[in-house]
Amino acid sequence: MSDRRAQRHEATRQEILEAAWALARERGLTGWSLRDVAESVGMRAPSLYGYFDGKDAIYDAMFAQGYEQLLARLDELPTRGDPAEVLGRGAHAFVDFCVSDPPRHQLLFQRVIPGFEPSAESYALAREVLSRLHAILADLDLDRPGTVDLWTALLTGLASQQASNDPGGDRWTRLVDRAVDMFLASELTRA
Amino acid sequence: MSDRRAQRHEATRQEILEAAWALARERGLTGWSLRDVAESVGMRAPSLYGYFDGKDAIYDAMFAQGYEQLLARLDELPTRGDPAEVLGRGAHAFVDFCVSDPPRHQLLFQRVIPGFEPSAESYALAREVLSRLHAILADLDLDRPGTVDLWTALLTGLASQQASNDPGGDRWTRLVDRAVDMFLASELTRA
């Protein structure tokens, strides 16, 4: 029975997080309050403290959840085969992931919330993503020092410009294939 | 005498803006209040309304100032000559500009402040930067559609990753030359 209680508790936690994400998408990553979240789930603000230690704890759970979602996307991708195909699929998946949820992009990849730092547990997920990325590129014989960093800079740059300067459009997302070709040509000639 | 008054007024405006920048660098772009700014310049909060219409007006002036600073940097750069040289100088200048002041980077290139939109006058400066960039690249015969956008994505990506994930270090800034070579090789082969 404690099991059922724990399940219900966890379900409510997820409801709260989903409400927070929805508000972030509507009003910006920092444009909502605990009262707003509480109202969205039919509660009063103090009741949230039964599920989270405070607003930063909610941000931390969102941070972890965002990276878990990214890891799930990476799991669906092919990791071997033609480098252009593997990188192209990965690039589109990643940029889509970022552009489809700008506040998530800000939370995961930019330092936007004054005072907020992810917990060690949450940050470990971020490192896991990096580690997977490194493994994928290494499998393609792209493992010069800095290659992963150049790759992430290129993709987050495209995504960030798209979200900030042409929300809803495709001015930068349509450059993804060109960026992949550029990256691959450059890296392969020196591999 | 009205001239002297206007000069003093403008000087105080600059003092206020400089205090706001300093606070933004210390506590994050949104981590300060009008009271904080006022205290920094030896005033009380209401007195600021003699110089700005409110907090968003300060953000707007900062936005304009940031782009004016960027335009000034661009003015110091060579715009003709060896493409690798021109692009390399420009890339280093731009990334340094971004990394040296992360909150400025957020204000100019990311949508971070809930509800804030730059005024038409301020936004015109942003378009002026883009226009200059376009002219520089066109002079180098790099004027395919999308070339400017790929360039800005690459450079803001490097700068953003550097500021967010290795503040004070050089993990991404040291990739600037490599990024320039990559970009130039790719663009020249199709020009």
Added chain:
DNA sequence: GTCTATAAATGGATAGAC
């Protein structure tokens, strides 16, 4: 587990005296 009530602080902004 959720509520009311409230603390305690902070925020942007305005009115009116000097």
Added chain:
DNA sequence: GTCTATCCATTTATAGAC
């Protein structure tokens, strides 16, 4: 031009009743 005083709203968070 700057101040004091204050408004009014908002925020995170806690105490304690039910």
